[in-house]
Amino acid sequence: MVPRGKGEENKLKLTDLLKATKNFDKDHIIGCGGYGLVYKAELPDGSKVAIKKLNSEMCLMEREFSAEVDALSMAHHDNLVPFWGYCIQGNSRLLIYSYMENGSLDDWLHNREPDASSFLDWPMRLKVAQGASQGLSYIHNVCKPHIVHRDIKSSNILLDKEFKAYVADFGLSRLIFPNNTHVTTELVSTLGYIPPEYGQGWVATLRGDMYSFGVVLLELLTGRRPVQICPKSKELVKWVQEMRSNGTQIEVLDPTLRGTGYEEQMLEVLEAACRCVDPNPGMRPTIQEVVSFLTSIGTNLQKQNSVSIQCN
Structure with missing residues (x-):
């Protein structure tokens, strides 16, 4: 997974995300949606991100994942949540965004x-x-x-x-x-x-x-x-x-x-x-x-x- 606008040297790995969320510990949960949980994470360079972990048990997970990647990969605007990228590892589907300090x-x-x-x-x-x-x-x-x-x-x-x-x-x-x-x-x-x-x-x-x-x-x-x-x-x-x-x-x-x-x-x-x-x-x-x-x-x-x- 490469954050948008970052160089190859800043490529993130699943291990980075696991470490930043303490293996998706419940203490890092900041939101709950219809298709999964959202976690707060601080990356090695100090950047704060929000990670949506889609629920692999949901039958529509793949459709939601594809829809979000398709939309945010082409839609770049100051009032759309900044999309860093995504990660696919086995049954895990992760979407990474900029962290918003004041929530929703x-x-x-x-x-x-x-x-x-x-x-x-x-x-x-x-x-x-x-x-x-x-x-x-x-x-x-x-x-x-x-x-x-x-x-x-x-x-x-x-x-x-x-x-x-x-x-x-x-x-x-x-x-x-x-x-x-x-x-x-x-x-x-x-x-x-x-x-x-x-x-x-x-x-x-x-x-x-x-x-x-x-x-x-x-x-x-x-x-x-x-x-x-x-x-x-x-x-x-x-x-x-x-x-x-x-x-x-x-x-x-x-x-x-x-x-x-x-x-x-x-x-x-x-x-x-x-x-x-x-x-x-x-x-x-x-x-x-x-x-x-x-x-x-x-x-x-x-x-x-x-x-x-x-x-x-």
Whole structure:
């Protein structure tokens, strides 16, 4: 396995990875996905990496492994998780990425105690939304062939030490070749993020990714999970849509964000998010439109902060 951009003298061996993880000791586990575990490792040169070890007992392991290698070998962008390489040894399938110091967006929104050190304010959340949208725009429009991710969710948006966002986990992705606008495949993704049309046919589309991204935007705005732990609670999309229809959309905003002076911008983003989760795929915006919108919101935010600083 050779890290991308490194010379042959820096080639890694399986023994290096085993040593760096103490033979994949449980103390090195930093994540758990549908197809395996993720370990943190520090290499001999001091570099920190994340190693996804695919579960050899899963029947779809080879497909996920190939999909991720294919996608990340051709897709290089500042907002896609940096891919170092892979390792095949017997039944072991390892994927190596740059380690992200701040974990996932899901961790910050849903798995931390509400205190000052773990609070994501609105400017930070907007920054994350912008970065993730730009990564998604790259795989939808620039990368050749285009890629439908099929598993956009907050746990697949990783954050580095500066809270720069990276789209990750391409194990369920599929390549879209010229003259095709969709791929026919089995129904996958994560509960709460699955577009309604996926239940009517095994067709994955770029517009399906937009629905999932819209759910992520709603998470950023509300601080709520897509599917609440309490069985009597409504799914996030349905709850937001009902609140909007009742004219009480201000109440869906994360209570920790209200009263901070950003309500008008957050409500604008809420409207965009609701367009993304429109039940009619044809009514959803493209990712280019969302990127342009979030960029304009960010520009307005900078102007607002500049005025605030001058006034103080």
